[in-house]
Amino acid sequence: MKARYRVVLALLVGLGAGLGIPSAAHADTPPAAASGTKNNDGLPLKELRTFVEVMQRIKQDYVEPVSDKTLLDNAIKGMVTGLDPHSAYLDAKSYKQLRIDTTGKFGGLGIVVAADKGFIKVISPIDGTPAQRAGIKAGDIIIRINGTSVRDMGLDQAVQMMRGKPGSTVKLEIARPGTAKPLNFTLKREIIKVDSVKSRMLEPGFGYVRISSFQSNTTADLQRALRTLDAQNKAPLKGLVLDLRNNPGGLLNAAVGVSNTFLNKGLIVYTKGRIADADRRFKATAGDLLHGAPIVVLVNGGTASAAEIVSGALQDNHRAIIVGTRTFGKGSVQTILPLSRDTALKITTALYYTPDGRSIQAKGIEPNIVIKPLQVSKTANPGFGMLHEADLSGHLQNPNAKGADAASSAETGLAQRDFQLYEALTVLKSLAYAHQNTAAAAG
Template identity: 40%
Template structure:
């Protein structure tokens, strides 16, 4: 009896131990399954492991994703979360000019470079903290509705515009052709605000404009380039031929507030003023390899005295042209120091209409000058103050006119 009792106790201890081990195993397994599931992509995410690098552990990403989706008090859009994550990844490169463009942003970026977009067709600026109409485009919905130059926009679709940035106002005013937008406007000489309901249309804005002015008895061509986009060279060559036909005595090239655009367009544009075979810009890639971009045509405007207008809004491709004309002493630069963007970006198409804008090289002027974060200081520095703009004065253009007259023989 004694031996049998001890055997029972031993058997009981073994069973208890096994149960305890099983319980610990079960808890560990359950915890592991939960942590494992939180560290894996959810089933509703398509192609979660497509092109995934073998050396990168994505478990933390998916654990954070699942926790955020599980615990966040509000609604969350999985696709917007993916876009945000990708944007953060590209931002981690630490380069201000590299960016992920989700499909809607990529479409807007392409529209801006093409000069074609849906909106009301009014050029806007910021003056004294207010959104001001510079001018409605000829034949645009804004002009047809009665919007005038110097009108102040104080409300857009019921939302106050006084706290908006210029970009925010532009984005809100743009929209699909055929849709309507309501603007509340203040106008000098009119006591009460004016209300406008305007139907948006497809708008085409030319990147190059030309006018011929009489300055001190001389015909002076004023060529303004707002960006180096899809239509730039067709328009530039057209107007260059008109300048010759109009027998202008000199050219003022206005590159103020030109944010840049296509590198190739800037090289072709410089070719209007520089002899064939001249280096316009030198591109340097991540390995240090250099590539020179040269002019390859006979220049239409080679013999015309030229003054370039530039300011802090002149960047990238605009600085390429400015730098090349300066290095070859082909033009005098008037205005303010340029922005200082000496890098080259490639636009890589991605799935579903998205794109990656990524810096692939830096560029140097023909003499090897690097202007990134430095800019180009004009030969003659002339400021344009808020007071000047508010009063409709342009001392920079005035100086350019006096300089071009002094160069004409």
């Protein structure tokens, strides 16, 4: 079994011929052997005999002919998908799509989904895709695709229905919590190329990096973005907001690399499973690119999997303050086991734990500071305190404080566009001030 784990294609922490089927007991199996639960090889003979009998009855009596391959493929899929929402049998088409997905370029709508109680739940829309532009939100439940109910359809089939030729359209019927009637969307498919890292300056000294997913190139892209921000600032950053909201996860190694970018030492994450190869520990090495400058990590209910690994690592190592709302709670690791050249098994092999030994499976990461998303009104006095002269329409500008007026206007605009980010920046400024004073006292 250990040898099989050495040929793993990738470890995923992410919200869809070659397998031998043991021979069943013949009809003339002695009663003692047929009624026993297992033979000397540990095979459940009684259950296998039932399996073969069901297969024979379907081939003989089903209304339409069904090939052996179809029956066996469906049996394998059922066996694996019955384990948990993240394990799956990958046929040739699904396996190829998985390899494409982890490189960051694929065709479709740009929705990360998971199976949920017989329906398909949106984990998050991907930035800059048809789904995100149309207003699809994390937590939405897909009821129908092109008029076809997805009830008990299966995740892989639903995903395949949403993917197709660029330029063609897909109709989605969605149930949204808090909305009385289903919502209908018509989306046009595109080639989805995900740039997993985006960055900009929020204001002088304070940078912003958004990671939308964890791909093979994410760590390198993050480090390049941080160097670019330093160059734009013409000095090392005073602090950084790392936005992991609606990040569905991705590759475990990418999560480790991102965490290591901000750490000089300490444990990042460890995994535990049933076999020795599933037990792994990942430790940080020296090389914090922010040189100890404070970090605020933004999270929400769409922050899942690899994004939760980063959040937990930075939180437990006291390297960052986590701000936002509780994360999704996917604390399991999936391993890709190739079965043949064209097929593979994606199976949950371990749970991961934060440096302090926390399992977040079905629990999530609790923020240090809870900040819920709010819609800030553009009208005067939008809940930020008493009304001031500067809040009045048409007020005269202070001739000696044009810079201050511009900064105030920029902050108000940020609060209106993204209240959580506005509050995260406020927290970051406080941390930077305290960090600066501590460094000055030490010097």
